[in-house]
Amino acid sequence: MDDLRLSLLLNAVSPQVGGVLVRGEKGTAKSTMVRALAGLLPSIAVVDGCRFACDPAAPDAQCPDGPHDTAAPAAERATRLVELPVGVSEDRIVGSLDLERALAEGVKAYEPGLLAAAHRGVLYIDEVNLLNDHLVDLLLDAAAMGRSYVEREGVSVRHAARFLLVGTMNPEEGELRPQLLDRFGLTVEVAATREPVERAEVVRRRLAYDADPEGFAERWAQQEKELAARITAARALLPAVLLGDPALRQITAVCAAFEVDGLRADIVMARTAVALAAWAGRTEVTAEDVRTAAQLALPHRRRRNPFDAPGLDEEKLDQTLEQSAAEEPDGGPDDDGPGPEGPPDGGGPDGPSGGGQDAPEPEASGQENSGEESAPSRTAPAPPQPAAPAASPYRTRLLTVPGLGEGAGGRRSRARTDSGGHTVRAARPTGALQRLHLAATVQAAAPHQLARGRDGRALRLRRDDFREQVREGRESNLVLFVVDASGSMAARQRMSAVKGAVLSLLMDAYQRRDKIGMITFRGSEAVLALPPTSSVEVGAARLEQLPTGGRTPLAAGLLRAHETLRLERLRDPRRRPLLVVVTDGRATGGSQALPDARRAAQLLAAQGTAAVVVDCESGPVRLGLAAELAQHLAGEAVRLEELAADSVTHLVTDLIHTDRGHSKQKEAA
Known part of the structure; x- marks a missing residue:
């Protein structure tokens, strides 16, 4: 800590x-x-x-309780x-x-x-x-x-x-x-802490506090008093601390080397370094102050992707500080940062020693490979195939829940909202007036002014005249993914594209502030791989490790989705769900597999669940089973290759070109 x-x-x-x-x-x-x-x-x-x-x-000159008498x-x-x-x-x-x-x-x-x-x-x-x-x-x-x-x-x-x-x-x-x-x-x-001795001390102190709160506080009172005095002394010293040009150049060089956006990081690092010097009782910022400031101010500013974990490469930080310190004090603007031989060429996460908090990424990959190597040694009717990597994510088309909801604020489906959005009409307030609709209020009061004895100066209002705004904005939803991981999806290139599509939808859910959940089905069962959560990072990690192979228990996947959504409606009744089924529509496991899947889909439709089926069927001959499944779900079917937002633009462009071609043929005829 x-x-x-x-x-x-x-x-x-x-x-x-x-x-x-x-x-x-x-x-x-x-x-x-x-x-x-x-x-x-x-x-x-x-x-x-x-x-x-x-x-x-x-x-404060603008204090609502002012003006104040400074002599009081x-x-x-x-x-x-x-x-x-x-x-x-x-x-x-x-x-x-x-x-x-x-x-x-x-x-x-x-x-x-x-x-x-x-x-x-x-x-x-x-x-x-x-x-x-x-x-x-x-x-x-x-x-x-x-x-x-x-x-x-x-x-x-x-x-x-x-x-x-x-x-x-x-x-x-x-x-x-x-x-x-x-x-x-x-x-x-x-x-x-993972140290048993330290954990025991924590428990010991907590039990001592529970037994005698006043005595425990008295035991530490002197140390707290000394700490408070040190804070006061550091505050007094703060204006005298000097941030010299060498330290400032180190700060800007570090921010440039780590490619943080904007200049807020530079300013925060400078203020933190000055505070560190004051806390240490010094009047000048040192290189160690700059290093500590970078460790506290930069890790969370390096995220480029919603699934990136905050972190800082310690070796790269040290190299940047050393290089900046070695530069000539009188160097020009081009000398104030890492040069062509700077830290990006060494000490990164791919270097010999890794270093920093970026290093665990290769370790995670190694653990995955280790699991893959040991998989064949396990005996099972349908052993899972090695997990295929996800294709690069892309911007997807917007999938929404029909109708008007009242859920938590977000960016997906239409909803009534108390904040944000736009005003669609006026209504009488049911409780305390929150957002006055001025025009509607004046309009309601205007016909009664003569009867109320208005004398031409002030508008005479009564409680019944007030109208408040009814606003419409966007809500977040629960996006529940039901992903087919069976043998029919096991072609490595195909599964890579499917994972890329789901990863893209996860990123879209992150940007639209949704909760997400994930059900996978293969072999003989469906598994709730990710209970509904707001952490799309966990969803991305589970998706990356998803194995494939075995039969296609489609009905089990849909029934598991039905039960999951039933429980979520009890926990959060205002959040509307969106079911995204990623499958080719096949169902194996006996003659009743496909009819059972259709009945499960109809059960979800009767529940009023909005659904989208991402059709993963490929090849020159298509059975259209995913489209049939979408009909039983009373939902929409989207081909995998049409899921990207760009594909919608291309589709419209192709239609326009086709219409123009037909028109030219008619003119030629």
Whole structure:
């Protein structure tokens, strides 16, 4: 946990570092570490009675509770740790305006949100990867600008919102988009220790705390007091720390060598290196500060693909730092980065020693090969063939669930939504007014103004006049893949194309914020290879290891899909499913195999499941069984070669050319 501890302390010293994202498996005390930080932060002085924690020495000129009397006595309180629940609404985060009073009385009745409560403190988001994207965007924008804005129907409120942002997540439950990862200053990976002695000490301390919480806290009080004093001293030293040109050149050279997008990484590394120097009690940034800053600020910014794991090549980092340090201080702009003989030629993950967190990729491949070599030694009626590699992914056509849903926000199917999207109509509010439809409200109130005695100055409104917006946007879905891994699909080139198609659909699901699940069927059974999850990375890994061979129990695969979707409807009734069956439509295992598969498909259709069959049949003679299966599912059939988005464009182009050709033939005739 050393990296996590250091990252939290550096942000405590310099909140401009930009916060911390903590990635790790469950049960690793991520939340405990974050909550412990608040007790180490110095207390703050606030304007007495201000709901926005304004600093008496420099009150916010735009504070809704202002203007403040700087001569009034100040109050002092502990630094707050504000926790953001997963199901939080936008109004709870930024605060809400009483629109009825604002329109009828002209009063700005503003109720502060969690951003106001977190000002000059810590904002902690547990399971940040499960938060809706638009809420994460809102939080990160506020953290970057240091200010929160509330704009509703011409009524505007803004206030300062500077806080230390900390998020925790379990990657198994889904990833953040790379654009959102980039907005966190630092990212650390945490895992439980595998050393029995250390694990025993953790258990021992926890039991001691449970037995005597006050005595346990007293035992560590002096160390915590010393740590808090060191944070205060580092904050005081921070303005005096010098970031020299050699250190700055190392920072920019490292960012250029690792090809990170934009310049945010350079700025974050510079601020982190300065904070490291202040934490160490120094007034000058060293090369070791730059190295540590790179290890904390760069791994999550190197992702180029949704399935890439964060990581940093340590050997390449060392070579870049050494090369930059060896350059002439007076070198021109062309000398400020790795040259043609720089680190990309050595020390990469393909080098002799691997190095860094990129190295496990060849190891994973080796483990797969090891499994393949041992496979023939196992006796089985239909031994699986070696797993075929997936073809390169591509952009797929959009597959949607028909109708209008009400599920979690996303980018796939049409849905009613409380945020995002566009307004389609106005309606009477059923509860508290959330999004006022101004034109419809005025239109509803206008015919009654004479009867209400309007004197020409203000619009006289009543509760029944108010109308709110009904918005339509996009939702995320549960995309359940049912993949045929039987002998009829076992041709290596064919299975490679099938895996490439499924991988492309997985990438599409990642971009559209869907949950995904995967069922595979071969031999005599169907297996839930991946229970529904938000982690498409796990789905890609299971797909890569998928063996093929044996009979084709199509009915078993469809029945397993029926049962999986039944359970998911109980867990998450608002999320609509999309069933994607990847098969050639064949069913083997007896004379009843095909009729059983058709009955299973009809059962799914009766359940109202939206379905798409990706037809993998190839060759000059086609039986059309996949298309028949799609009819029984009441769904759509898509040929494998037509799944790519480009193929739709080519199809339209071919039709246009065909129509033009026919027209020319008619003119010639």
